[in-house]
Amino acid sequence: MNGNSLRKGWCPGALRPMETGDGLLVRVRPSGGIVSSAAARVLADCADSYGNGLLDLSNRANIQIRGVSGDSFPMLIERLQSAGLVDDSEVTESVRNIMMAPLGGVDPTALIDPRGLVSELEHRLKNFVHAFDIPSKFGFSIDDSGVFSLWSQGADIRLEAVSDGGTGEPAIALGINGSERIVVVPLETAVEVAIRFVDAFLLLSLKCGEPIRRMAQLVGHLGDEAIFEEAGFALERLRPHVARTTPVKLGFQACGGTKYLALGVPFGRLTSRMMRILAGLADMNGSGELRMTPWRSVLLPGIAAGANDRVLAQLGEEFIVDADDPLLRVASCPGSPACKNGSTRTQEDARALALLAKNLTMSGTGLHVSGCRKGCARAASSDVTLVGRDGRYDVVLSGRAGDDPSQYGLTFEQVREYLGNVNAAMDGACEKVAL
Numbered sequence: 001m002n003g004n005s006l007r008k009g010w011c012p013g014a015l016r017p018m019e020t021g022d023g024l025l026v027r028v029r030p031s032g033g034i035v036s037s038a039a040a041r042v043l044a045d046c047a048d049s050y051g052n053g054l055l056d057l058s059n060r061a062n063i064q065i066r067g068v069s070g071d072s073f074p075m076l077i078e079r080l081q082s083a084g085l086v087d088d089s090e091v092t093e094s095v096r097n098i099m100m101a102p103l104g105g106v107d108p109t110a111l112i113d114p115r116g117l118v119s120e121l122e123h124r125l126k127n128f129v130h131a132f133d134i135p136s137k138f139g140f141s142i143d144d145s146g147v148f149s150l151w152s153q154g155a156d157i158r159l160e161a162v163s164d165g166g167t168g169e170p171a172i173a174l175g176i177n178g179s180e181r182i183v184v185v186p187l188e189t190a191v192e193v194a195i196r197f198v199d200a201f202l203l204l205s206l207k208c209g210e211p212i213r214r215m216a217q218l219v220g221h222l223g224d225e226a227i228f229e230e231a232g233f234a235l236e237r238l239r240p241h242v243a244r245t246t247p248v249k250l251g252f253q254a255c256g257g258t259k260y261l262a263l264g265v266p267f268g269r270l271t272s273r274m275m276r277i278l279a280g281l282a283d284m285n286g287s288g289e290l291r292m293t294p295w296r297s298v299l300l301p302g303i304a305a306g307a308n309d310r311v312l313a314q315l316g317e318e319f320i321v322d323a324d325d326p327l328l329r330v331a332s333c334p335g336s337p338a339c340k341n342g343s344t345r346t347q348e349d350a351r352a353l354a355l356l357a358k359n360l361t362m363s364g365t366g367l368h369v370s371g372c373r374k375g376c377a378r379a380a381s382s383d384v385t386l387v388g389r390d391g392r393y394d395v396v397l398s399g400r401a402g403d404d405p406s407q408y409g410l411t412f413e414q415v416r417e418y419l420g421n422v423n424a425a426m427d428g429a430c431e432k433v434a435l
């Protein structure tokens with residue numbers, strides 16, 4: 001860790017931790033979001049020994065150990081490195097920003113096993129001569145066309161398996177964030193082409209006269225055609241793309257011949273105990289693997305209904321197992337005291353308000369409780385966003401945490417009353433429709 005590593009606003013890693021209100025935040029990036037049960041136990045032990053026992057799931061399927069002190073940081077890194085969970089340099093770690101379809105390699109409905117593409121892309125990025133120039137939040141997604149789609153997750157460069165119209169063989173549709181267009185390229189050249197788009201991004205960013213950190217920003221400046229063209233694809237090769245949305249269904253699931261258990265994690269926060277429960281389940285009844293998703297949930301492949309009923313019956317006490325659980329409609333960042341920028345106990349408040357938020361939306365996130373305008377828990381718009389400020393909340397309607405509030409400085413009790421009124425109004429509206 002060098003002095004610069006602690007600069008605010010950096011995208012943290014393990015070798016480049018970030019200071020938060022409860023100590024250093026150390027982000028581990030498991031390749032493809034796959035964590036073996038042994039690695040899960042190492043992470044749980046590390047959280048207990050060197051952190052505050054808490055692990056957060058990021059919206060890129062990474063795992064963050066919280067509450068690490070400067071003194072314990074070197075020992076933590078040594079432990080993670082001996083388990084093969086940390087890269088050998090900050091740059092390698094920073095560019096290895098790849099989300100993979102969470103059931104990659106075990107999903108019989110998929111067109112490809114994406115794990116090979118992930119390894120190949122990691123290798124190319126590690127040896128990429130301009131790796132140091134790639135912005136730290138710049139990332140990739142690799143879809144296998146199976147149960148889950150990552151296309152809408154905001155990755156800068158997106159690869160998705162498709163069936164080639166001519167041969168029927170698997171090919172790759174490549175798209176960039178901010179554009180609805182794709183090019184289809186052979187599977188064998190997909191990583192090479194993805195690197196060409198990184199080159200195009202870096203080259204064209206220099207022409208914008210301001211720092212460009214993400215692909216959508218570059219598309220906003222120059223348009224998508226210029227980027228495709230720089231990567232070697234003329235307009236006539238571009239096709240429209242229709243994104244699929246595939247929300248995670250919780251509980252026991254089956255796809256093709258594969259069974260898996262999907263568990264939601266309230267606000268994406270695991271205790272070390274929860275991590276050990278997952279590791280135990282994966283060993284006893286599953287494939288020995290945990291699959292992290294970018295949707296605050298963990299998948300355990302190979303676990304079928306009925307497996308170890310005694311343990312599974314208890315899961316609902318800590319995990320979310322029911323798609324109707326109101327916690328699924330609420331997003332919240334760690335807030336105070338975990339983050340220095342927070343002045344409100346966001347997750348405590350979010351739990352207390354979850355039931356009142358039930359009418360805000362039938363699916364997706366209706367309520368976002370954010371510790372400040374940065375809105376770390378959710379970049380997208382929500383029906384109601386509470387934004388912490390000086391121990392109170394500002395209220396943003398149908399917007400993001402950074403948008404202009406419609407109300408300022410509400411106490412928690414006033415927020416509770418406000419949401420209660422919204423709920424009552426919605427109930428009334430439903431009754432009128434029913435009449």
Ligand code: SF4
Pocket residue numbers: 333334335336339340341342343370371372373374375376377
């Ligand atoms: S949104 Fe929450 S986690 Fe992010 S900086 Fe603000 S208080 Fe901290």
